[in-house]
Structures are given as structure tokens and as C-alpha cells.
Amino acid sequence: MQFEYSIEAGNFTKAGDASSSFKKILKQLNVDPQIIKRIVVSLYEGEVNIVAHANGGKVICEVDPSRVYIQLIDKGPGIPDIPKAMQAGYSTASAKVREMGFGAGMGLQNIKNNADELIINSEVGVGTKLEIIVNLPHS
């Protein structure tokens, strides 16, 4: 099953809406609560990244009994140096964004810690695509 959410650039009040909607779906599908937590934490981080850095984007969540596959696709500045962006604490967030409690530079790291797989493709000046995979154990 596939679910798509569009993400509005710069609107932090709505950051988290896609995560909450997809979380509700995972609960209805009887996914293990602790796995839901990992999925939602990754998705939320990705969602906030799009709100904070990109000119909007979308999230496509696919779920089948073996895994959850999430694509976060944005039109944005792109990430010039992916290994650097992966370092804990590295952040390009503005002071304003940091004041709102975002932009601590833990986002990508946090996704990596919670996901089974994280693939980042980015082109400077075009946009970024994050692919997150979380495996579901056989029940």
C-alpha cells in the first residue's frame, strides 16, 4: 500500500503531520509498537528537514508485510557534502530555525540510527531524495 503526503516549505506548525498520519496507519496495520516508533522518528526527522531546508517536497510511504519503504523527495538546495552532513552535530540551520528547537544537526544521524537502511541522493541546486527502509519481522 502506498501513501503520499506533500510537505510545505517553511511551515513548522505542520511539520509532523505526515508522520502522525502514517503512524496511525501503521497502528491500524498492527505493526509492532517499537518498530512504529523507529519508523515515525525517521520519518519525522526527514519531514522537518524538508520543511527547514527545501522549497517543499513530498513523502511517499510504501508498506508491505516485509518492510516499510519511505521516499522523501524535495526540491531544494541539495547537500554538497553528504558525509559531512551525516556527522552528528553538523548543521547549516539558521539561528531562527535553531530557536524553534530544530536544526541541532542530529537529523540524518538519527534517521540512520532508527532505520535499517538509509540511502541519500542529492544534487546541489536541484534537490535531495532520502530513501528509508525499515524491515518488519515475520509475525
Place this chain on the structure above:
Amino acid sequence: MDSKHFHHALKISSEICMGCSHCMSVCPTEAIRVRNGKAILYENRCVDCGECFKACPVSAIYIDQDDFVRIQAYNYRIALVPAVFFGQFPEEVTHNQIYNAILANGFTHIYEVEMGVDLLVDEVKAYAKSHPEKKPLISSFCPAIIRLVQVKFPALTENIILLKPPLDITALYCRKELTDKGVNPAEIGVFYITPCAAKIAAIKSPVGEDYSMITGVINMDTLYNKVYKFIRNDRSLNPKQNSYRPLSKTALEWTLTRGEASHVPGRSLAIDEIHNVIEFLEKIENDEIGDIDFLELRACDESCAGGVLLSANRFLVAERLRAYSKAETKGLNKTEGILAYKEYLLRRMNIQSINPRSMMKLDENMEIAMRKMEKSGRMLQCLPLTDCGACGAPNCQAFANDIALGEADIRQCIFIQKNREQTGELSPDESLEMLKSIWGNDKFFSNSK
């Protein structure tokens, strides 16, 4: 524990219920539907918060209590009375008068529920220190919140502090104190005077405990009426002076909002009222809010002062307790009496882990759940999204899920009915029968009666 049937103290009297659906629209877990003109409860979704009880205009929803005469079966009849009980009376009524009135109504001993707080408060602090990985810790105080976490936020069950709430500690204490004086345990009846439905449910089917130390439950309004009547009619010139053990300030204010949170070091938040709690837990579950150490969560607005079985206004109750605590507890750090049993009680402070029992799943099997979700999605596209409730479900989404679960028929939607009448797929008679099956026969043709 997942499979165990949960006791609910909230009951719907089908004789009194007029099927108005007020309860259905306020239920925070969408646990109520209307069928045949009566409200019905999906028991696995109900958390006993009492919102429906407050909303019912004809008092068809009641809280099942033990018969008051049941106390007479015991030689030692203990009333376990929460502090908010005392906050209901006007300022001129003294603590001593209330004690006399409770005893005059058949009890032999009075223990104030919050006596256990002074032991608990240090345990909570120690627990927080030794469980840094489980942050934010969630208080085990409010049983409606524990149930809410189990059914709606299953991933957060492991954040609940596995320590007994004050009620259970004090129940253990009063039994122990009496048996140590040589009383036969079989002669002791411990009756809890409850401010809410959730506490009853927790006693009848305790979560995280094998059994409860409490013999029975009396609704607070029942005792309030008996006590206040006695006080109003009491003309005795020399009322008996009771020696009671005053609560410490911490204990007295524990059940009010911030009563717990103000004692836990770090970033401790207090959130009251069930919708506020749900909104906050949604964010906690997404990890949107980090760095919180402790959450005091209460289902009622103004916490226990707002319990559905209280007779007085919740803001006044809270204000009176705070004023009383300021005036009466000067210099009293610890509640007396219970400290003599500290070792005994501390050894019995833990409860077992609390298991999730998600009510949201459409099926145990994920593939079947997916098929049901697809069906629900298709149904939702046909529905008007007006959330009018005429189908007997609280909103279109809940109705679509009911259809997917095989518990409802799409023709229950009045918009679908109108469409199908137009196309000839449904006769006016069938359409009327459909509505009657939801709202009952007597709501139709009532003008011609």
C-alpha cells in the same frame, strides 16, 4: 494481559438511554456507537475516562459501585478517603465534622488515601534516576491514562513508572496496621471512596497487579450526600473530637495538577484533561519533543478535583485544598504513622510491567489488516465527510472502519440512502428501516403520537 477482559465501571442503562448520541461525540477513543436507539460501548476501546458520563443529559450512563450496606459485612470498616473529598465542603465545615459524619455512616476507621505519598515521592525520584533510558517517564497515578496509553499509544507503555499509586500503598498500610494490632484480616473491609470511574475499573481489574487490596468501592457522590446530610442535621453540642493524622503538604496537593510534577527533578510537565494528554502524547510518540524527564498526566481537567463523581466545582475544590494545605500543614514534611511501616511498604512498591493492548489495529494479521484498510479507504471516498453521526458512528472515518470490520453497513449513511433512493436501488421503506435500526423505532412518527 492482552487477552484479559477488562472491567468497566461505566455502564449504560438501555432503559434510560434515549439514543441522543451526546456520549458518542465526546468519547476521546471513539468507543461508542448508537444501535437500535441506544448507545453501545466497544469495551476494548473504553478507558473509563468518564467523558460520556459528564455528557449524558438523562443520566443513562452510571458508575457501577458496591452496595453501601456491603460495608456491614466486616467488623473493621475502613473508609479510604481521597483529599479531594474534604475539598468539596464549604469552608465552615471542619475536618472533624466530616470525620464524625463518615464514622456516623458506619465506618470504623478513616485513612486518607494520600498517606502513601510521602513514601512514594522519594521512590519516584529514585526510579527516575535509575531509568534514564525510559524518558519521558509517565506517572502511574491516573488509571484512565494508563489505559489510554495501552490502547492508543502502545509504544509508550514502557515509559510508565512501575510503582504503585498512593491508593494501593495506603491500602496495604491500613491492612498491615490493623493486623499488627491483632485484627483478623478476614474481618477487615477496605472501601475506597472513588472520585472517578477509572479508579473503580483499576481496582476490579488491576493493571500491573495480580489482585487489589481493596474490598469495595463507594462512589464519592454517594458518601458526600450522606456526610453532608449528617452535618446539616447534626445538632450535638459536644461533637466527638477525632484524632486524625494530618497529611503533609506534598501529600495533600499530590492529586491536584502539578502535585507530582513539582517534585520530580529535571524537566517535569503536568498535563490535565484527556484531550490535552492525547495531543501531547502524539508528539511524544513522534519524538517531536525530546529532553522531557517526567510527565504527570491526568484524565480530568484540574486532575482529581475534576473527578466526575465530585459534587463541588473543580476549581473551588483545588483552591480549598491549596488553602488548607497552606494553613494546616506548616512544618509538616512527612505524614505521620505510615513511616513506621516504611520498610514493609517499600518492599511492595513495584508493579509488574504494563502491556500494550492496541485498539487501533484492523486485524492481527497484517495482510488482512491491509485489505480492511483498503476497503475502509474506498468506503471513505463514498462518504460525505460531514461527520454528522447519523449513521450511529462518531465520524465518517470511524464509520468507514466499522464497515471494513464488518460492524456496519454503508447504507446506514443518510447521504448514501438519498443517492440510492434516487437511483431506485433502495426503496423509501428500506431506507426508513435502515434509520430505525440505528436510532430505534420511537424516534419516527413521534409527531403523530
